[in-house]
Amino acid sequence: MLKILKYSFYDLIRSRWSYVYFLFYLALGFVLLFLNNDVSKAVITLMNVIIILIPLIGTIFGVMYYYNSREFTELLLAQPIKRSSIFMGQYFGVAGSLTLSLVLGLGIPFLLYGLLRSDAIFDFSLLLVTGAFLTFIFVGLSFVIAISNENKIKGFGYAVLLWLFLAVVYDGLFLMSLIMFEEYPLDTFSLVATALNPIDLSRILILLKLDISALLGYTGAIFKKFFGTDLGFLISMAILLLWTILPLLGLRYKAKRKDF
């Protein structure tokens, strides 16, 4: 698996798109820092960008890479390599190179600005960790979609729809159900509903760590009570981890049964 990972990773970091992605974060980091002049505020703005953008880029890169490397995959399948290693290697190659772009692209401007001397270092690391989680989750989901669909257009369509659902539609449905059932106690419901969507979960996690949960009103208080504690934090991390592992299991399952 490590050899496949190595080749996929090299292949990707040599590609133009990885540089574009890296330079985008680099520019974003510098611009935000010098416009805001405040690490904490920059982290909040970054969060808003990252929470939507990372899943989108992860989804599109994942699907694109899978379909573009189909020929290479077929070549590898005839070699003495375990099937699941081929797909796992490619998955980690894509997710790893995207995460590297993210960490370097945002890390460099923040380090130059003097992150180490600021007390926002924990918030910032949390931002990068959730960013990495989201990258792995969405690359995994897009791989599962791509391997299940021979048709490129269909695969792309489903992947983008999934992103749209989790990033936009889910929140709308969530909000609507809150309004519809406002006469009922909704604490548990909103907690569970948030935890089920990795994008929402990441957003809440960062917001709470930034101590601006007062902005969230009544629900904010409940969230703070749950996610704000160490136990809540651990549980949310565990859920993110679960979100990362589930697509991988799906990928393994599909890879074992597919004909090429």
Added chain:
Amino acid sequence: MTIAINNLHKRFGKNQVLKGVDLSIDEGHIYAILGPNGSGKTTLIKSILGMVIPDKGSITVLDRTIKKDWKYRKKIDYLPQIANFPPNIKVKELINMIKDLRNSPSAEKELIELFGLGPFLDKKLSTLSGGTKQKVNIVLTFMFDSPLIILDEPTTGLDPKALIRLKELIQKEKAQGKTILITTHIMQFVEEMADEILYLLEGEIYFKGSIKKLMEQTKQTNFEHAIAAITTSDSHA
């Protein structure tokens, strides 16, 4: 016995491609797998390689059941039908990559010289012509020393000189006691190379035997006509 196949079934959607193939392949011979388009030749080969997962039946390669195994592929050199290579890497890089992945001794230098690929080593695969790609494909297949060689349409796009080299190469491998499976539509190539014919029709082995046996059964003097006549005479094996 190199390969033993038992009651192999495979269906793609509504299309039942293999309908109970029984087959045994012995060591040290060249087998030609023939049959009309869509008769299941490639599916059969891909099942042996584990790229297609059969619905029913069993396959044994070199006395090992291949189900859920992948190490047996170390003993197989496979030439895929259409040389689909990743476009953005150089010929040299591709050869090195496959060498690295297989991690066994290889003799690519002589083969590169044999097919005159020297000038192309630093070119990207997307810039190569079909015939040159096929030569790269051949180098990748023959550079390892495995007891079983599977060639899917090896002659595609080759010029006469390369074709002669390929034939010599196949004969040399056979002389070393290797088992070779070939699919092709070029009957002259089959007549020259093959010891045994396997004729697939509608997902079953319709005929298995030597060229001589085929000629006798179909009462033809010309090999090409014998193949064409195979389905009309009652020579069901």
